[in-house]
Amino acid sequence: MLWGVIRYEYRMAIGRWGVWFAFLLAALLSLGSALTGPGPLAGGGAAWNLMGSRALMMNVWMPLIAGIALADRLPREHLLLTWELLETTLAPRGRRILGKYLGGLLAVCTPVLVFELLGACIDVARGAAAAQVPVAVLAFLAINLPALAFVGAFSIACPAVLPVRIYQVLFAGYWFWGNFMNPRAFPTIAGSVLTASGQFAAEAFFGARFGSGGRVTVPFVALNLCVLAACAVAALVAVTKYLEWQARRL
Numbered sequence: 001m002l003w004g005v006i007r008y009e010y011r012m013a014i015g016r017w018g019v020w021f022a023f024l025l026a027a028l029l030s031l032g033s034a035l036t037g038p039g040p041l042a043g044g045g046a047a048w049n050l051m052g053s054r055a056l057m058m059n060v061w062m063p064l065i066a067g068i069a070l071a072d073r074l075p076r077e078h079l080l081l082t083w084e085l086l087e088t089t090l091a092p093r094g095r096r097i098l099g100k101y102l103g104g105l106l107a108v109c110t111p112v113l114v115f116e117l118l119g120a121c122i123d124v125a126r127g128a129a130a131a132q133v134p135v136a137v138l139a140f141l142a143i144n145l146p147a148l149a150f151v152g153a154f155s156i157a158c159p160a161v162l163p164v165r166i167y168q169v170l171f172a173g174y175w176f177w178g179n180f181m182n183p184r185a186f187p188t189i190a191g192s193v194l195t196a197s198g199q200f201a202a203e204a205f206f207g208a209r210f211g212s213g214g215r216v217t218v219p220f221v222a223l224n225l226c227v228l229a230a231c232a233v234a235a236l237v238a239v240t241k242y243l244e245w246q247a248r249r250l
Helices: 002-014 017-030 032-036 045-070 073-079 082-087 093-125 132-160 164-177 199-206 218-249
Strands: none
Touching (some): 017 045, 017 093, 093 218, 132 199, 199 218
């Protein structure tokens, strides 16, 4: 059942060409150095720094696009009456929510990883070491994936209680306020353990800096990732409980 929901959600989400186009525009902003920068790259730490910096640059726009794209997944089920049909079966509600989340997450991760690898392959074609490709995968796993997983959970959960358009507007405001504002100039959670931009992992593992106040330690990165994961799980559990409560009222 779970695998069937994941496959269905993935097929439905991955074929949205408008979303692919939005990811492409965002990727072009991040891959500019690969397309127009100087030729062969230095090896070693320079390659790690470049891949980390590029993944962090992608996180300015990619999770925003992913969150907006995933926001209509649950309301769409109600619009098509698919959710009501599934409610008549014995399929556990929590399993359906989890499958919807994982399928949608895989769908938004696919273009991000594709463009990340494309940039690395362009670097290799221009003379960089082939090791740049696995470094790009590591950068995706450490920087992009946690951000996408975090926003994906809330973009599945929150539209259950908020109109989709209102959530998308609020989410867009949150993404920049909560991750890229300077906390010294404006009240924000940016720079705290709740930051989802990936800047801490980028600095600790790849030497890519984005306005952080000092050297980030690996334990702090681990804490940051655990907090984000806990928030994502809490969002999915909360929406499952909310839908169960809503079903009992009907």
